[in-house]
Amino acid sequence: MSPATGSATFSDLWSPDVMLLSLLVTTVYFLLTGPMHKRFENATPATGKQRLLFVLAIVLFYVAQGSPISYYGHHYMFSLHMLQQSILYFALPPLMLLAMPEWLLARIFSPKALKLILNALTHPLVAALLFNSLFSFYHVPFIFDAVAINHEWMTFYHIILVIAAFAMWWPIVSPLSDNKRQLAGLKKLSYVFANGVLITPACALIIFASEPLYATYIAAPQLFQSLDAFNDQRLGGIIMKLVQELVYGCVLAYVFYHWYKAEKQDDLPMDQSFGAEKPTF
Template sequence: MSNLWIFGFQALWSPFFLFFMASILICYFLIIGPYRNRFENAEKVNKKQIFYFTTGIVLLYIVKGGPVDLLGHIIFSAHMFEMAVMYIAVPPLLLLGIPIWLYQYITSFKAVQIILMLFTKPLIALFVFNGLFSFYHLPAVFDAVKQSQIAHTLFLAILFFTAMMMWWPMLNPLPKYQTLSEIKKIGYMFANGVLLTPACALIIFASESLFATYTDPSLWMKAMELCVPAGTLNDLNITGPEFLHWMPVVEDQQTGGIIMKIVQEIVYGTIIGYVFFKWARKERKKDEEQLQAVPPYLQTK
């Protein structure tokens, strides 16, 4: 960590991104607090939802605005940890943190309805996110995107949008958009894991370095300009990522693939458990209601 300080405060903590994340969090607390009565059927948000949303924003800043993002430009395993948290862990936390009355308000806009109609159909959401994620990690695409500030920012923003759309069929609370039963949701999560496996396997079992961005000094320096001011880089006597003395490139690459798979399994397993127990409670409640509807003299028989 101490080695990273040579890149300066701006590269290490991304103050502009911090301000952006803080603004979102402030707007969230204003909406669910002082301005809640401006929304129809607005109820008090429970502490669990506040925890989910706040945790999602904090994690997003840590991996995209904090030292993890800078480290991800130097070592591949940090990059994969960043991707795993940003696209696998953060979206469900944000969706779980939004109260139903705010969902109803957001989806009342025609533009939002069109977006949801186009991108949240389970099969489309499933294949678009996993397809884009795998496409991004094709070596030629990865190295090309890492050389352009515009392409890098645009691609990651689109990927985050598709990640939110992928999680929508699982976690949105609106009956109108409930297109999957609980059993289908579990299958949907298993399918997500299967579709992401080839990209992880390609990285884990590769016997040589796949990404020139982490081995070619000129490409690495160009990629570092995405998060480090050019003036700062020019003043440093660094020629490549080896200054960090992390681990051999191939081992770092394999570690990155393993990290992605582990985080994915933990999050998907947690969500499957969440859906299963929610379904079990619903079924139990339904059985109790049916039992109460039976006349007492029949219940004793």
């Protein structure tokens, strides 16, 4: 049952445990990619751009998991819950992957078991179907309501979805130079477009439903008089679709630009193209 409106404590709204975790992870990252990188063979410090992206990713993580967005999204507003998911699945993974130095990511996945799991989950077809299927199943009303009333199950499902989201982004932004799952050119464009198509039915179900779907929010106290459960549900679907379209649109534009630039470079005479650097993203 949802708590009474206004009963939230500072700890409920700002999650000190999530803040502590965020600070701890940030400290470890800056130590490993800064003064401690010399302890690892062939390791180089993180670039200024990578550090900036990492800080931005951690800030977004805290906003999604530790700010009032998480509390009110869980107890009162479906639209805030969808905003939280949009950040965790579409903004956080690419930023985090781009922030990781190649040597650090390679060492994390150096154990054979982890490497096998990584290779299995990041196959483009598997990654796209896994994430979008899990996302769609999560928003089936009876599944959503069953998970929502059990904090442990919701936490577990969200962790699985975040892992699936990282796997889904891996073929697009993995920094590993020997990554066989990294797509290029038109294949990368097609992959991003396919993910946009696969997630559309779940968003459409939420946006165009003729009635409120989730008992969790139908029974929740109404925070805004002009935003009932039905309109809040539609707003949530629109937020998810807009954020997804915005992120995928930016990625498509970036990938297309660099693919086109590389193609033009390949068409240049040898003396003009010598020394040109091709993008890895």
